[in-house]
Amino acid sequence: MSGNIIYITGTQLLSLRKQPNIAIVDVRDDERNYDGHISGSLHFASHNFSESMPNLIHQVQGKDTLVFHCALSQVRGPSCARKLVNYLEESKVDAGIKNVMILERGFNGWEASGRPVCRCNNVPCKEGGSA
Numbered sequence: 001m002s003g004n005i006i007y008i009t010g011t012q013l014l015s016l017r018k019q020p021n022i023a024i025v026d027v028r029d030d031e032r033n034y035d036g037h038i039s040g041s042l043h044f045a046s047h048n049f050s051e052s053m054p055n056l057i058h059q060v061q062g063k064d065t066l067v068f069h070c071a072l073s074q075v076r077g078p079s080c081a082r083k084l085v086n087y088l089e090e091s092k093v094d095a096g097i098k099n100v101m102i103l104e105r106g107f108n109g110w111e112a113s114g115r116p117v118c119r120c121n122n123v124p125c126k127e128g129g130s131a
Ligand SMILES: [Zn+2]
Pocket: 037, 038, 039, 040, 118, 119, 120, 121, 122, 125, 126, 127
């Protein structure tokens, strides 16, 4: 993987998100519980992201593209994406992850644009995604 982190828009993600090679990684903290989430997204809270990275890598086996977001994708989303890229590079783990992306404007931008929001309580969310 190149180490570059690419930004994608909500419009792009809307058309890509049902692809089986994509995982959406929500790194918001408690807000996810009240504000809903993007269907099919995984949840790895930013406050203990470093500790949960191995579990994340395990859960995304078979996916080559990860799309990170937080509420606005300004602080937590980019910093967690960068942590993962650094971890993969330093540990030489071949997790099969080729692309690490960040959703522009985060969950708040996604919701404000009227895109579908799931309010289930399943962990991980079983709606949408590749189902
Ligand atoms: Zn859900």
